[in-house]
Amino acid sequence: MKKLLSTKQQQFLDIIRRHVLIYGQSPSYTEIMDVLGFSSLGTVNWYVKTLIKNGYLNRTGTSNSKRALTLTETHSVSPRLPLLGLIAAGTPIEALENSESVEVPAPFVHPDNFVLKVKGNSMINDNIEDGDYIIVRKTQAAESGQAVVALVNGEATLKRYYPKTNQIELHPRNPDYPVIYINETDNFQINGIVLYSFREY
Amino acid sequence: MKKLLSTKQQQFLDIIRRHVLIYGQSPSYTEIMDVLGFSSLGTVNWYVKTLIKNGYLNRTGTSNSKRALTLTETHSVSPRLPLLGLIAAGTPIEALENSESVEVPAPFVHPDNFVLKVKGNSMINDNIEDGDYIIVRKTQAAESGQAVVALVNGEATLKRYYPKTNQIELHPRNPDYPVIYINETDNFQINGIVLYSFREY
DNA sequence: AATACTTACGGTTAACTTACGAGTATTTAG
DNA sequence: CTAAATACTCGTAAGTTAACCGTAAGTATT
Numbered sequence: 389m390k391k392l393l394s395t396k397q398q399q400f401l402d403i404i405r406r407h408v409l410i411y412g413q414s415p416s417y418t419e420i421m422d423v424l425g426f427s428s429l430g431t432v433n434w435y436v437k438t439l440i441k442n443g444y445l446n447r448t449g450t451s452n453s454k455r456a457l458t459l460t461e462t463h464s465v466s467p468r469l470p471l472l473g474l475i476a477a478g479t480p481i482e483a484l485e486n487s488e489s490v491e492v493p494a495p496f497v498h499p500d501n502f503v504l505k506v507k508g509n510s511m512i513n514d515n516i517e518d519g520d521y522i523i524v525r526k527t528q529a530a531e532s533g534q535a536v537v538a539l540v541n542g543e544a545t546l547k548r549y550y551p552k553t554n555q556i557e558l559h560p561r562n563p564d565y566p567v568i569y570i571n572e573t574d575n576f577q578i579n580g581i582v583l584y585s586f587r588e589y
Numbered sequence: 590m591k592k593l594l595s596t597k598q599q600q601f602l603d604i605i606r607r608h609v610l611i612y613g614q615s616p617s618y619t620e621i622m623d624v625l626g627f628s629s630l631g632t633v634n635w636y637v638k639t640l641i642k643n644g645y646l647n648r649t650g651t652s653n654s655k656r657a658l659t660l661t662e663t664h665s666v667s668p669r670l671p672l673l674g675l676i677a678a679g680t681p682i683e684a685l686e687n688s689e690s691v692e693v694p695a696p697f698v699h700p701d702n703f704v705l706k707v708k709g710n711s712m713i714n715d716n717i718e719d720g721d722y723i724i725v726r727k728t729q730a731a732e733s734g735q736a737v738v739a740l741v742n743g744e745a746t747l748k749r750y751y752p753k754t755n756q757i758e759l760h761p762r763n764p765d766y767p768v769i770y771i772n773e774t775d776n777f778q779i780n781g782i783v784l785y786s787f788r789e790y
Numbered sequence: 791a792a793t794a795c796t797t798a799c800g801g802t803t804a805a806c807t808t809a810c811g812a813g814t815a816t817t818t819a820g
Numbered sequence: 821c822t823a824a825a826t827a828c829t830c831g832t833a834a835g836t837t838a839a840c841c842g843t844a845a846g847t848a849t850t
Contacts, residue, residue, distance in 0.1 A: 586787035
C-alpha cells in the first residue's frame with residue numbers, strides 16, 4: 389500500500405519526469421535544487437530518500453551512480469498530445485469526439501498543449517495546408533508577435549498577433565496577403581499560441 | 590535496464606551517426622577527437638568503451654578493425670537526428686560543419702535519417718518556407734509519388750517523384766506551379782525521401 | 791617501413807552523490 | 821488549545837565517479 393504523495397512530492401517527481409523527457413537523463417541533485425529553489429542538497433536528498441522508501445523512485449546502477457534516478461510508474465512510452473479538433477480558416481474550430489492522440493517531440497508535452505489538424509487549403513496564406521498539424525498552447529493572452537489561433541467573429545484563423553492602442557492587427561505569414569484589423573465592434577478571442585507545426589509525407 | 594546517456598555521450602553518438610551519413614563510414618578516433626575538441630585519444634577511447642559497455646555502440650569485425658564503430662539503434666529517450674545542412678531551391682545543398690542535432694518525433698529516429706533546414710523562401714511553391722526543417726531518409730531510389738529531395742543539374746529541389754517511360758516528372762506540392770520534366774540530358778540524382786517537415790514558432 | 795589507426799595504462803579534476811546533525815514549519819491526536 | 825508527530829529545510833563535508841589529459845605500444849593497410 390503506497391503512501392499518498394504531498395503536493396511538493398508530486399512536484400518533485402514532475403521535475404524528474406520532465407527533465408528525462410527533455411534531456412534524456414535524470415537531473416542531478418544540484419539541478420533539482422536550483423529548479424525547486426532549495427538552498428541545500430540535504431533537502432533534495434531527503435525527498436529522494438522519502439520517495440524511494442515509499443516506492444515512487446528508483447536508483448539504477450550501483451550506489452553513487454550519477455543521474456540515476458528513475459520513476460517507478462510506468463512512464464508513458466512515447467510523448468503524445470491529444471488531437472482536439474479540426475481547424476479551417478473561416479469556420480469555427482470543429483471538435484473531435486473520439487480522443488485520438490498524436491506523437492510529438494518531447495519538449496512539447498505539457499498539460500496545456502494540444503494538437504489541431506488543418507482541414508482544407510484555406511490557410512495557404514499562412515503557409516499551412518490541408519493535412520498539416522499544429523501544436524497549440526491553450527491560453528487567452530498572447531505577447532505581441534506571437535502566432536495565435538484566434539476566433540474572429542466566430543471564424544478561426546492563424547495569424548501573428550500585434551496589439552495596438554486602438555485596435556489589434558493580425559498579420560498572415562505570407563506578406564502577399566492583407567493584414568486584418570480588429571476593433572471594438574469585432575468579436576475577438578484568442579484560443580492559444582501556436583508552438584509548432586508539422587506535416588507527414 | 591539501460592543506463593541513460595549524458596549530454597556529451599549523446600553528442601558523441603551524434604558525431605558518429607553524422608559521419609556515417611555523410612561519408613559512408615564511421616569516423617576514426619582522431620577525427621572524433623578533433624570534432625569534439627578533445628586533446629587526447631584516451632578520452633575518445635573512454636567514450637567508446639563506456640558506450641559499448643552500456644550497449645549503445647558496437648565494434649564490427651575483428652579487434653583493431655578500422656572505422657568499425659556502429660550504432661546499435663535503440664530508441665534513445667530524447668530522440669534526435671543530426672542537422673546535416675541547409676537547403677534552398679536552385680542551389681546545391683550546403684553542408685554544416687559543426688554537428689548540431691535536432692529533436693524529432695521518436696519514430697523518425699533511424700540511422701539513415703537526417704534533418705535539413707530550409708534557407709530562404711525559394712521553396713514556397715512546395716509550401717515550405719524559410720526556417721522550416723525537413724526530415725529526410727537517405728536513399729537513391731524512390732517510389733512513384735513519394736516526396737524527394739533531389740539534385741537537378743546540381744540544384745536542390747523538393748518535389749513529388751513520378752518516373753515515366755521516357756522521362757521523370759517532378760510535381761510541386763502547389764498545383765499552381767509547373768511540373769518539371771527530366772530527360773537523359775539532365776543530371777538527376779535523388780538525395781533522399783522526405784518523411785516529415787516541421788516549423789517552430 | 792611508413793602511415794593511419796586502435797588499444798592500453800596511469801593520473802588529474804570537477805561534478806556528483808551521500809551522510810549527518812540540527813532546525814523550522816505544518817498537520818494530527820488528545 | 822497543546823503536545824506530539826510528521827513534513828520539510830538548512831549547511832557542511834566526505835566519498836565516488838565521469839570526464840578529461842598524455843603518452844606509448846600494438847595492429848592493419850599501403
